[in-house]
Amino acid sequence: MPQFYVTAPQPCPYLEGRVERKLFTSLANRSAQALNDTLSQQGFRRSxxxxxxxxxxxxxxxxxxxxxxADFKPSRNQRRVVKRNEMLERNVMNAWATEEQYDLFRRYLDARHADGGMADMDMFEYAAMVEESPVVSRVIEYNDPTEPGHPLKAVCLTDVLQDGVSMVYSFFEPSLAPRSVGTHLIVDHVALAAEMGLPYVYLGYWVPGSPKMQYKSRFRPLEIFYQGEWTDLSQIARVDTEKHPLTADPIQDQVAAIQLPRVTDI
Structure with a gap:
């Protein structure tokens, strides 16, 4: 039976002036895959x-x-992005860290997230992020075969779930930002999930009011885990993100409401 814990409050990385707190559990080796599958369907995220x-x-x-x-139709702009990046070649690899990946990772962080929580990660910490996965994970590399040496241009660490693929973390050559490579990676993961016969691509958290998370709402149809169930974003007139502290469910009630894998799945 997994044990759940709560982090101490700390500044929110998405909304200025707010404080975040996380409910979390560890992924034990024997039950890790089933737990990742089941809790991802209830709004959890793996790190x-x-x-x-x-x-x-x-x-x-x-x-x-x-x-x-099954219902995804790229917008006109997303089709243009795919066209601009059509030279990129997808290669699905085992979850193994390389120096070429880390060099690209460092360039990406230095250019786009120099003051972020991952800014000081060294090669060993990067390798741990990629390789220390108790679930089915893959590194998906995107190379450019039109350039000498087929250089690495983008990487995504991706989990394979029972009902989809989860984009855990992605990064790309910062000089390619005008080509919207991040958008290309998401559209390509939709294609990858379709090839695998999986119904969903999990994008992590969408945060209304956060400019850096707004891009996720442009991929339709988008479902969000809202008020305890998955709902098409287009069916929600207004997303209520405020709650009074006195109305928040106690942690023990939140934990009691979590559906765990069946014993036969563990």
Missing amino acids: QNVLYRPSCADCSACLSARIRV
Whole structure:
């Protein structure tokens, strides 16, 4: 039986002036895959050997988001992005870290997230992020065969779930930002999920009011885990992200409401 814990409050990385708190559990080796499958369907997210979900006292803005693969139709702009990046070649690899990946990772962080929480990660910490996965994970590399040496241009660490693929973390050559490579990676993961016969692409958290998370709402149909169930974003007139601290469910009630894998799945 997994044990759940709560982090101490700390500044929210998405919304200025707010405080975040996470409910989390560890991924034990024997039950890791079943737990990752089941809790991902309930708004949880994986980080190495931990599954977590926001549990903030006065805010519910972080909403787990996933694309419904069968109904996805790229917008005109997304089709243009795919065309601009059509030279990139996808290679699905085992979850193994390389120096070429890390060099690209460092360039990406230095250019786009120099003051972020991952800014000081060294090669050993990067390798741990990639390789210390107790679930089915893959590194998906994107190379450019039109350039000498087929250089690495983008990488995505991706989990394979029972009902989809989860984009855990992605990064790309910062000089390619004008080509919207991040958008290309998401559209390509929709194609990858379709090839695998999986119904969803999990994007992590969509945060209304956070400019850096707004891009996720442009992938339709997008479902969000809202008020305890998956709902098409287009069916929600207004997403309520505020809650009074006195109305927040106690942690023990939140834990009691979590559906765990069947014993036969563990």
